Amino acid sequence: MKIKATIEKGPDGLFSVYSENHLGTSFFGGFGDKVAKAKEDFIGSVKEAIDEQRAEGLAAPAIEDIQIEYQYDIPSFFNYFDCLNVSKFAELAGINESKMRAYKSGSAYPGEKTMNKICKAAHQMAAELSAFTL
Numbered sequence: 295m296k297i298k299a300t301i302e303k304g305p306d307g308l309f310s311v312y313s314e315n316h317l318g319t320s321f322f323g324g325f326g327d328k329v330a331k332a333k334e335d336f337i338g339s340v341k342e343a344i345d346e347q348r349a350e351g352l353a354a355p356a357i358e359d360i361q362i363e364y365q366y367d368i369p370s371f372f373n374y375f376d377c378l379n380v381s382k383f384a385e386l387a388g389i390n391e392s393k394m395r396a397y398k399s400g401s402a403y404p405g406e407k408t409m410n411k412i413c414k415a416a417h418q419m420a421a422e423l424s425a426f427t428l
Contacts, residue, residue, distance in 0.1 A: 295355045297322065297362045299336060301329055303369035303400050311336035311364075317343040318352060329374035333364070368412065369400040387415035 299313045299322070309332040311324040320343035324336030340360060347354035372378060384394035388411055389404075396402035397412075404412060 295360045297340070297360060298365065299362055300365050300367075301332065301370040301374075302367045303373070308332075309370055309373065317354065318347050318350070320346055329366075329370050333374075337362075367400075368397040368404065371416070372398045383415065383419075386419065387411045 295315075295317075297313050297315045299311050299315075301309060301311050303309055307327070309326055309329045311322075311329075311332045313322045313336075315322065317340070320339075322336055322339045322343065324332045324334070324339055326332035326335055337357075340362075341357055344354045344357060366374065372380065380394055380398055381391050384391045387394070389408060393402065393404075393408075397404050397408075
């Protein structure tokens, strides 16, 4: 089973993970003050849904067979990947450093063109990381 989940920073400063996918009548969701905690809570809701299905005598996938694809907003991305240097990332993406900091905090939101630059930079970085050896 594949689950598409969205991670966003709310106006209260907390992070939420939600999905339109569901198992039976159970929907999935998670919250936390850090993205990692929200993801952990989200996975807990998936496990609870599996348990509920089985308790009702219905078929349910094993947790190991579930693949979750996360989609991040910019503040959530930088919270989860907190090892990234925002200034260097902005340089890689070709974006003004102060604008990138505003996107990171959630006080400004990038347009489609800028979002494409951010995604391209993140994918480029991921490709370089997966190709290196020590």
